[in-house]
Amino acid sequence: MPEMEDAKISASKEHRITRRRFILGVIAGGAVVGAASYKILSPGGRTRGAGERWITLNVNGRMRRVEVMRQETLAWTLRYKLGLTGTKLGCDRAECGACTVLIDDVPHYSCSVLTNTVRGKRVTTIEGLAGADGTLHPVQQAVVDEQGFQCAFCMSGFIMSAVGFLKKHPAPTRTELAHGISGNLCRCQDYNKILDAMMRGAEYMRRA
Amino acid sequence: MADAVQTNAKRIESAEPRPFGSGYKLIGRDYTTPDMMAKVTGRSRYAEDFRAEGMLFCRLVLSPMPHGRIKHIDASEALAMPGVKAVLTADDIPAQADYLDDNGRTIKASKWGERALTNEPMYQGDPILAVAAVNELTCAEAIERIRIEMDPLPFVIDPLDSLRPGGPNPLKDGNVWVRPKPPATGGPQVSELKWTDADFAEYEQGRLPMGEAPDTWSYGDLEAGFRGAALVLDESFVTPDVSHQCLESRTAMAHWQNSKLYLHTGTQSTYQTAPAIARWMNLTPDQVVLVSEYTGGGFGSKVTGTVIMIIPAILSRKLNAPVMMRISREEEHFIGRARPSIAGRARIGFAKDGRITALDFYTVTNSGAYDEASDGGSAGRIVSLLYQPTAMRWRGVTVMTNTPTRSAQSAPGGMQGIAIIEPVLAKAARKLGVDQVALRRVNCPEGKAEYAAPNRDGKRPHATSCFLKMALDRGAEQFRWQERMARPKRMGTKVRGAGVSLSCYVGGTIGFDGLLVITREGRVQFHSGIGNLGTESVMDVHRAGAEVLDVPWEICDVVWGDTSRVMPYTCASGGSQTTHAMTRAAFAVATTARQQLKEVAARSLGGKPEDYEVRNARVFRKDGAGISFAEAAQKAIELGGIYDGHQAPADVHKVTKSAVAALAGQGLVVAARDNAPRDGDTYSFVASFAEVEVDVETGKYFITDFLAYGDVGTVLHPHSLGGQMLGRSTLGIAHAIGQKWVIDPEYGATVAKRFYQNKPPTILDVPVDMQWAALNIPDPETPVGARGVGEPPVGGGCASILNALSDALGDEIFQRAPVNADTILASLDAGRPMQHPLMGSI
Structure with missing residues (x-):
């Protein structure tokens, strides 16, 4: 349900149960259900007053012109404007890490970064990790070799987190690496195999 | 290798564990699955990654109240907005139709079945209507302009509230699921059941009331078992409601071509989902093309998809354009399914060596809104198989409530049954002075172990094969169980405890x-x-x-x-x-x-x-x-x-x-x-071991070690088996360490609905080097010898942690799961369990 009061509806007849009154009835439980979580998002098309403008982004080493709204998140721009759907939205609220990308080599939740703020920075997504000739990044290769992950919806976020972490900490212990990628959630709970893969990835990166 | 495969059945006689892949070129060896490159490069397409020209979006409006009736919907203002294409209500959803099952039998449509949209929402979050527009922002703005008038109806959140004399019903037909008494046939029906005040006499003492039960079975002489017992324990315990929380929500995109529906969605079963979609849409299966190359998790919540997935299909047909329905994390909480909480009570008689002489088990299952959750019955069967009581009775009541729809979750019922029984076994071992592993061993199923009540032909069903005792012994050795037992428990404010649990679940069909x-x-x-x-x-x-x-x-x-x-x-x-x-x-x-x-x-x-x-x-x-x-x-x-x-x-x-x-x-x-014969029902087994370290000053605890040892038949693919053994163990562990629903009983409103309030374990919640192993003894009743393994480890994951906690802290800490720092601190202080033992959703 919408979170804002609609004057016309609130002013309606006493005994009529309006959305506003539903919400009042259940507000104690924090129970506002529904579409509000998508209000900032507008895929494609112009939206009245949304203030879209053209900016240039450096994504995976390419300069990309893209028209964005002021309130648009990087995850949205990547997925819906640039067609880079390897970045996943698991929660859209910085809880799960599925949308993690690198911004100047540092992992960020792209659901919680405004696209406008990454102008002039280097954005790297899972699609930009392999070499131009298709050679996998060492961490990707390690995931293949260890058959890491199960459903893999969390995989790109985990890989980006690990790549960012390993750039700064090339020789972590298993525990240090676990802390380094603990901002990512795997619902298949394949953590053991993920750590196997990422530790192997660290080793491949050191060798490369 | 066909000959080698066929001789499995003969080789089984020796039943010796073998190295993975022994005798094979491919089976039992690791390889790179053909979907891996697409996954690792981000090219794999999940439902939400599909785009189509002219694609519209739709958004849902969910019920804000736990039970109500829609009186009037006025969408005229919304429909007049530029970019708004349609509003879909329950009136646009095809009626539930009878259908033929795989074997050609007619299955009557249930009048209590879930539909994609409803005019009588049965829980807070039940979808009422959907809006389609050019984009989601427009959908959201349109929703603001829709006027919905609703009458609130009585509701009930806690099953026991509903069973009290004069207690509320979740809907007018009643509150419990009952099977028609023969000669009547057909599916379960909703009917009214109220217990007496006398039944509730021990409620305040934290003992589960056990009034009239619609479902029951038994075998053996229960009373004789109790009379001959050296120890009888009577314990109540409640397990949590736990959301599936697939990382991919149940998003779906639909378009039509030449009268055929193309539906892109995530589902556990590609082939089986197309007929389900056809049934919900009143189409023939050949009119549905299902595309589901990648699915972001299921765990039982997407066995054949869910009915909600037809909303974009109906809108797409109506609007002659592709329609994408994205489901937010919050919506997924309400419509994404959960494991039902079970409040259980077990009276168990033990011989001196810990052998179970009698087991009287009662389960109250919170089935939520709509279709019946059959977890209670499954809990009874699994307990019977796993602990082989000489005599057993199971009684169960499955209660409908105004809470979100439940569904099977990895080891449905088995997980709850094991979580309820294992702590009683741990307590019994302490009281009898018997080693925990030894007590499991003396009750462990073996070979073609029988379970549950006799069938119509007077015979009890049996498993195809069971080598759990071997897994238990080898596991105890690998986990260095005796060594851990001999170590001092307490170091300053830290107390260590070790736990073992048996575990099993169904492992295959034919x-x-x-x-x-x-x-x-x-x-x-x-x-x-x-x-x-x-x-x-x-x-x-x-x-x-x-x-x-x-x-x-x-x-x-x-x-x-x-x-x-x-x-x-x-x-x-x-x-x-x-x-x-x-x-x-x-x-x-x-x-x-x-x-x-x-x-x-x-x-x-x-x-x-x-x-x-x-x-x-x-x-x-x-x-x-x-x-x-x-x-x-x-x-x-x-x-x-x-x-x-x-x-x-x-x-x-x-x-x-x-x-x-x-x-x-x-x-x-x-x-x-597949015409190969099979003698028995296929089950897989796991022995689970865990160690915890509890800080008794803060109540915080860590799992320091974990091992799951499987008897799962022939190992097909070690990497994926390891993923299942530890992944599903951790799904079970979640029930012990923190995941649960919280629902405000006064308003019927969900309080824990996002990851941060109801979080699955993170990488820091489990040991960094969890261990798994498997016997690799082929099942003699199947040509390749391989059995399923997704579910068997779940119960053991949960119960081994609970048992480790009681080993560290004693028997007076918890009567429910999960056990968190509050539980530990409050109970240690009071010297008795301080949290409600009978209500799951608080």
């Missing part, structure tokens, strides 16, 4: 079909109707087919994830049945393919089929004469009939027959039904 094509290029193309939800069974089972054909995996292709690419009759990927059911089907089709290859070769080069051998993509005689697979495929096309798919075997399912017809002429087209 009777499905395999389908493959040997192409003119000489490749072996397996058609897989299995869903790709991350377990890799979609690929793994076909390794058994390649093994039988004795071909290198490099010349094999797996076709999966799109019903237009044709699929054989395949089991639903749920209940850990796939590995077992579909290795059997793969074995059957590959065995038939070998025979047909020999026949084709004999007809090309002369001689009898039995003169020929099949190896390395060739069919040849001892004298060297032979043909390649590519030549055999060409010859099969020339021969036609049963060889190239113009004729299908008589015993395969009609779905497989049409798949064969669709592939006709593409090479040697082979289909076969």
